[in-house]
Amino acid sequence: MFKKVLAATARPLECDESVLSASLIAQFYNARLLILHVLESNTSIYRNYVKHYRTGKEIVGDVFYQDEVKAELAKNCRSDLPPALKYEIRIASGVPWMEILKWAREESVDLIILGAHTGRAYRQGKAAARAAVGSTAEGVIKHERCPVMIVNKTISQSKVLFEKIMVSVDFSPSCSSAFKFAVELAQNRESKLYLFHMLPVPPQPEYSQKQYEADILRIRQRLEEEFRKQIPEMIDTDIDTWGGVYPDIEIMNYAQRNDVDLIVMGSHTKIKGKLQESRWYVGSAVQRVSARSVCPVVVITDPKVLKKWEG
DSSP states (O other): OOSEEEEEOSOTTSOOHHHHHHHHHHHHHTOEEEEEEEOOBSOSSOTTEEEOTTTOOEEEOOHHHHHHHHHHHHHHHHHHSOTTOOEEEEEEOSOHHHHHHHHHHHHTOSEEEEESOOSHHHHTTOHHHHTSOOHHHHHHHHHOOSOEEEESSOOOTTTTTOOEEEEEOOSOHHHHHHHHHHHHHHHHHTOEEEEEEEEEOOOTTTSOHHHHHHHHHHHHHHHHHHHGGGSOTTSOEEEEEEEESOHHHHHHHHHHHTTOSEEEEEOEEEOOSSGGGOEEEOOHHHHHHHHHOSSOEEEEOOGGGGGGGOO
């Protein structure tokens, strides 16, 4: 299913959670692993002025410095990654998410793996940054069309099999695409599939218990009608819904309750007529779940879901 996996790392002094997780997936699928580090710059204007990875001092990130960083990262990869694993390392200067997309498209990768938090604001401990994925992950999700996996910690050996896959659905086109990916992966891995929808609950007393129960029943029937028939019979599936106020909290509660190994979510799009006039964006639920989830989160942004709007 995955033949080429790209992992972007922000820390050349170690193999971080994105690289280690990608190495496990690459081993499991016998895939080629691409490891990318984009040199960190203090300015958005002159990207060739970068922070030295050891001293933090501003220097010119010329080819000699890039070779130095590559050698450091290669040394750490040799000690942390399996000897038989096929991988390639690249060092680049520029806007991180742009460089990630550039290499991903050059190589036609099947999966991009990123750490949730790579920005300066997060490293400085700002609460707002901890509540959302970093600008690099957001930029990749908004512009990339292959699956993007966000990890907060290294996937364990027992979880890389993805035996329990959860997909969050809200009946949007992007979530339908996420659902199809989750079904394909579950079929490939013979995994159990969990479909979850959170029913937004209005404030009391306007919304009665009777209305809530009627809405839950209606949503469950719709989930069964729209999704069950698309799931092969051999896939063990649970379909569930309950009410809540914050989708990200309920999604993570459901994932924890069922001890899932992977959460799959769809991004969102603002439709402006034709495909080229539309743009993807990262919804708040995707932001918060990706930033806080214990298990990896795959975000799907498939352009095929927009074809019906092409003029």
